[in-house]
Amino acid sequence: MTLANNTTITPELVRQHGLKPEEYDRFVKLLGREPTLTELGICSAMWNEHCSYKSSKKWLKTMPTTGPRVIQGPGENAGVIDIGDGDAIVFKMESHNHPSFIEPYQGAATGVGGILRDVFTMGARPIAAMNALRFGAPSHPKTRHLVSGVVHGIGGYGNSFGVPTIGGEVNFHPRYNGNILVNAMAVGLARADSIFYSKARGVGLPVVYLGAKTGRDGIHGATMASAEFDGKAEEKRPTVQVGDPFTEKCLLEACLELMASGAVIAIQDMGAAGLTSSAVEMGAKGDLGIELDLDKVPCREDGMTAYEMMLSESQERMLMVLDPAKEKQAEAIFRKWDLDFAIVGKTTDTLRFVIKHHGEVMADLPIKQMGDQAPEYDRPWVEPKTPAALGDVPPPEDLRAAILKIVGSPEMCSRRWVWEQYDSLIGSNTAQIPGGDAGVVRIRGNKAIAVSTDVTPRYVEADPFEGGKQAVAECWRNLTAVGADPIAITDNLNFGNPERPEIMGQFVRAIQGLSAACTALEFPIVSGNVSLYNETNGQAILPTPAIGGVGLIPDLSRMATIPFKAADEAIILIGGHGSHLGQSIYLREALGREHGAPPPVDLAIERRNGDLVRQMIRRKAVTAVHDISDGGLALAVIEMALASGLGASLAALDHRQLFGEDQARYVVTTSDAGTVLAAARAASVPAVEIGTVTSAATLNIAGGPSISVADLRAAHEGWFPAYMAGEL
Amino acid sequence: MKAKIRVTLKTGVLDPQGKAIAGALGHLGFSGIGDVRQGKYFEIDLAETDKVRAREQVKAMCEKLIANTVIENYDIDLT
Amino acid sequence: MKAKIRVTLKTGVLDPQGKAIAGALGHLGFSGIGDVRQGKYFEIDLAETDKVRAREQVKAMCEKLIANTVIENYDIDLT
Amino acid sequence: MKSAVVVFPGINRERDMMLALETVTGQRPVAVWHAETELPSVDLVVVPGGFSYGDYLRCGAIAARSPIMQAIKARAAAGLRVLGVCNGFQIITEAGLLPGALVRNAGLRFVCRQVRLTVENNRTFFTNRMQTGAIVSCPVAHGEGNYICDTETLKRLEGEGRVVFRYAEGTNPNGAMNDIAGIMNETGTVIGMMPHPENMIEPLHGRTDCRPLFESLLAA
Numbered sequence A: 001m002t003l004a005n006n007t008t009i010t011p012e013l014v015r016q017h018g019l020k021p022e023e024y025d026r027f028v029k030l031l032g033r034e035p036t037l038t039e040l041g042i043c044s045a046m047w048n049e050h051c052s053y054k055s056s057k058k059w060l061k062t063m064p065t066t067g068p069r070v071i072q073g074p075g076e077n078a079g080v081i082d083i084g085d086g087d088a089i090v091f092k093m094e095s096h097n098h099p100s101f102i103e104p105y106q107g108a109a110t111g112v113g114g115i116l117r118d119v120f121t122m123g124a125r126p127i128a129a130m131n132a133l134r135f136g137a138p139s140h141p142k143t144r145h146l147v148s149g150v151v152h153g154i155g156g157y158g159n160s161f162g163v164p165t166i167g168g169e170v171n172f173h174p175r176y177n178g179n180i181l182v183n184a185m186a187v188g189l190a191r192a193d194s195i196f197y198s199k200a201r202g203v204g205l206p207v208v209y210l211g212a213k214t215g216r217d218g219i220h221g222a223t224m225a226s227a228e229f230d231g232k233a234e235e236k237r238p239t240v241q242v243g244d245p246f247t248e249k250c251l252l253e254a255c256l257e258l259m260a261s262g263a264v265i266a267i268q269d270m271g272a273a274g275l276t277s278s279a280v281e282m283g284a285k286g287d288l289g290i291e292l293d294l295d296k297v298p299c300r301e302d303g304m305t306a307y308e309m310m311l312s313e314s315q316e317r318m319l320m321v322l323d324p325a326k327e328k329q330a331e332a333i334f335r336k337w338d339l340d341f342a343i344v345g346k347t348t349d350t351l352r353f354v355i356k357h358h359g360e361v362m363a364d365l366p367i368k369q370m371g372d373q374a375p376e377y378d379r380p381w382v383e384p385k386t387p388a389a390l391g392d393v394p395p396p397e398d399l400r401a402a403i404l405k406i407v408g409s410p411e412m413c414s415r416r417w418v419w420e421q422y423d424s425l426i427g428s429n430t431a432q433i434p435g436g437d438a439g440v441v442r443i444r445g446n447k448a449i450a451v452s453t454d455v456t457p458r459y460v461e462a463d464p465f466e467g468g469k470q471a472v473a474e475c476w477r478n479l480t481a482v483g484a485d486p487i488a489i490t491d492n493l494n495f496g497n498p499e500r501p502e503i504m505g506q507f508v509r510a511i512q513g514l515s516a517a518c519t520a521l522e523f524p525i526v527s528g529n530v531s532l533y534n535e536t537n538g539q540a541i542l543p544t545p546a547i548g549g550v551g552l553i554p555d556l557s558r559m560a561t562i563p564f565k566a567a568d569e570a571i572i573l574i575g576g577h578g579s580h581l582g583q584s585i586y587l588r589e590a591l592g593r594e595h596g597a598p599p600p601v602d603l604a605i606e607r608r609n610g611d612l613v614r615q616m617i618r619r620k621a622v623t624a625v626h627d628i629s630d631g632g633l634a635l636a637v638i639e640m641a642l643a644s645g646l647g648a649s650l651a652a653l654d655h656r657q658l659f660g661e662d663q664a665r666y667v668v669t670t671s672d673a674g675t676v677l678a679a680a681r682a683a684s685v686p687a688v689e690i691g692t693v694t695s696a697a698t699l700n701i702a703g704g705p706s707i708s709v710a711d712l713r714a715a716h717e718g719w720f721p722a723y724m725a726g727e728l
Numbered sequence B, C: 001m002k003a004k005i006r007v008t009l010k011t012g013v014l015d016p017q018g019k020a021i022a023g024a025l026g027h028l029g030f031s032g033i034g035d036v037r038q039g040k041y042f043e044i045d046l047a048e049t050d051k052v053r054a055r056e057q058v059k060a061m062c063e064k065l066i067a068n069t070v071i072e073n074y075d076i077d078l079t
Numbered sequence D: 001m002k003s004a005v006v007v008f009p010g011i012n013r014e015r016d017m018m019l020a021l022e023t024v025t026g027q028r029p030v031a032v033w034h035a036e037t038e039l040p041s042v043d044l045v046v047v048p049g050g051f052s053y054g055d056y057l058r059c060g061a062i063a064a065r066s067p068i069m070q071a072i073k074a075r076a077a078a079g080l081r082v083l084g085v086c087n088g089f090q091i092i093t094e095a096g097l098l099p100g101a102l103v104r105n106a107g108l109r110f111v112c113r114q115v116r117l118t119v120e121n122n123r124t125f126f127t128n129r130m131q132t133g134a135i136v137s138c139p140v141a142h143g144e145g146n147y148i149c150d151t152e153t154l155k156r157l158e159g160e161g162r163v164v165f166r167y168a169e170g171t172n173p174n175g176a177m178n179d180i181a182g183i184m185n186e187t188g189t190v191i192g193m194m195p196h197p198e199n200m201i202e203p204l205h206g207r208t209d210c211r212p213l214f215e216s217l218l219a220a
């Protein structure tokens, strides 16, 4: 981009910046004149979907975001919750979908870097990371390369930065062929009384640039993140952002030192639309103007223009408002960590965003209208179609073959190939690594937090409202299953083109479903991210509102895990027998159909059953716990056996009981079935003893097949490595 | 025939490794060091004996596998 | 002056990356591929203008940092 | 037992190591910043795991040339005990305190998992509370832990009992020669190992197999 700042703005230029003609008209009216090129760039970055949430804001405002433990809800870099003893947990999830499709390693790596920054900008040390990934069909020619690059990139960044990655999700579906989803979540620990915010305070205070130098990386990345792919995406080859986890680790340490020094008045990481959005956000939130002198910005390359500097998405950078009395001390901290520190501007009382370069004013914009008063739309939407009734689903011809097929399917097989590439142990506090219902990290003493990410996109596709409820309920259930009190969630709402009323309908109904579940389960949303326009050639992704939940375990000695513990213990199904096969894994993997309605979620029952399970964990009445989700009861029991090496002998169960995906259910084991069944009866929760743990490593279903755990393991562990080695 | 391939980052793409090496060289007392860029180097033995065909073959390898052409350039030497 | 440095593994040192690339090239349908070896490549801008002194300086950099002479060889090109 | 833990930029398991040392030995180690040129007076220096300088160029290469390593080398030559774990092993090997090199895992991927280690030599400052031949569980978390050296060196390491830990029962995660997981120098004062014993010392870690290693420091 070598156009001069006073270039005449043509409709073509406006179009290239992703602004609709009416949006541009609004901008011109706001200014009372034609914008400069730099101003156009700033506007396109701030008013695009990614930064302005213009299509989603109306609906995000309807979500439940408050609760007794919420210190900071949506609106900051991350949400903050109170976990007692003066401790706070800071967490958020964010997408890096489009960049990861273009360059999977760097796209995923910088996604992890970005979300870690969001968390430590608020004064928290990251203590856990998660990632929710959706790829196209395994048979699609790009899938293997994308899986390999994304996983490698997430590990490459997180491992080097030094945060344990303790969980996540991986799905494959042809609807993600042209638009993969890479949603990364980070969780940090801070003191509740020293959280840092982005709202600037005080006039005439120095605005300081921290971290790495600015290059020509990802210019227009924020715009790209909101643009639909048209099959030519690969030819466009925008300048890819390269992550530098080493610099980020230094930035973390320097920022935490700086915050402890008392020098920070406000701080904001530079994420999408870098310097532009961080400065606008700080100013707009604080009702202050910001003036920047770009001559002071540390640049990696010669001859960068104002336009380029304002739109660069170089990573590992921060902006802060500094207490001038602490300038020397602050600078010394950054020098020690070999990072850039430059005073690049000041706060003003003009409510203008003024950019100077080589002594000339390159942009002069009203800051509020660029930031928190950006345009907002009420997009038309239509009610999603109700799925056709499913009718009877036949049993499998060969139950043994069906079980082995499901256990070894891309959707249900072990993700070990993925998570062994992530350092899940660093910090010495990991109490549960990936593979269980939730990752668990100790805070100190016996206190720990549990983290889980969940959504079942095929359910949301079939019924956005029920699917939205289910995503939250499953997350709540996973936290419950390890013995945690679920506290709050973050979300990452991945959808197609919101300008299509059907897609907007999915979005609206899913949000209503999420909200209903959050309200009923007292599980508020404290942060999140929206990724729209996930479409290629008019084909949208499955609607994917990923939920990342955090729960509190007050006493680690009362945490539950999924492996069977001892032979002869009773296996009890909490929540009663299932029968719902619409949208089930059985239907899809064994019968090759994706039909019917998803299992409905009764939130009152969900809560009642979960509360019972949690109580039994706390009373040490149960020895192993696993929630029932994809694949139903059969898969839950098999996963418990696989995690332990012990077997199970089950009563006679039909295919609906084995594979039904009815909600609000758990499998538990106990040496004292009487107590558990009595507790369930007292709580009016259906509970059935369905079998016994056996020392023989075999899954035995009365009147049905007997399958060795070794065979189950071979199927379960086999698919991922074989697929990635190109053997499938 | 042997192909020698150098893969380098495109101009403007951040090179954290190069940056770290430049810093370390400075600490070790080397002076007058400007930009440092790190790339990759490959040597491939080929059965092909025709230079033109070999170059085409190696070019295809670079495009498909050896270089990440989103962020890297490559050049080929045949001997 | 610019130094271009290639760092390669000594003969006899296993090169799993090279082997993996050879395998992947095979999977991609390339034939007649023999040994593949992966190394590193560096470009360093130098203030030094004298070729002899520059070579000495770069040689010292390689010995002290850029190559691990336990397992690697290096060679230097100056332009 | 007074110990110091060296911190380079990019090192990230220093907290784990300090916690383990403090938990087992009862004394909080001193953290030593890489830019320092002097070591405090201690009985043991630990170079912990992480990604010093991003592990750019080669793992441990840049850290090995830092000022503090010159001090460590001098003190090691005078007999000070040095333990390098993971990146620390790579750093002290790059610095020439141990022979050979650590290269990319044979599988070409980072691996975080439990392995089994055989204690091959219990006459060291880090293994004297164990039996030779004992097998312990221990996690690894690295991308470049594949130990290699020339045949001459390998012969000496094996012949002189300088292989301290070996991956047991087919759990070699990285292709290291002779399943080598940890070695020591000629005098037994410098030990380097890829696995992370500091992550296997309390019930939270699932097992406490590596606690005796840290207890050995008290006897030494």
Ligand SMILES: Nc1ncnc2c1ncn2[C@@H]1O[C@H](COP(=O)(O)OP(=O)(O)O)[C@@H](O)[C@H]1O
Binding pocket: A050, A051, A060, A073, A074, A075, A076, A077, A078, A079, A092, A094, A118, A271, A272, A491, A492, A493, A525, A526, A527, A528, A529, A530
């Ligand atoms: N789906 C959502 N639910 C709740 N809050 C959201 C959602 N999407 C975005 N937010 C909130 O909006 C704010 C802006 O989000 P975003 O632009 O993604 O943050 P950042 O600038 O840190 O990348 C954040 O506070 C975020 O938590």
Ligand SMILES: [Mg+2]
Binding pocket: A077, A118, A269, A271
């Ligand atoms: Mg942010």
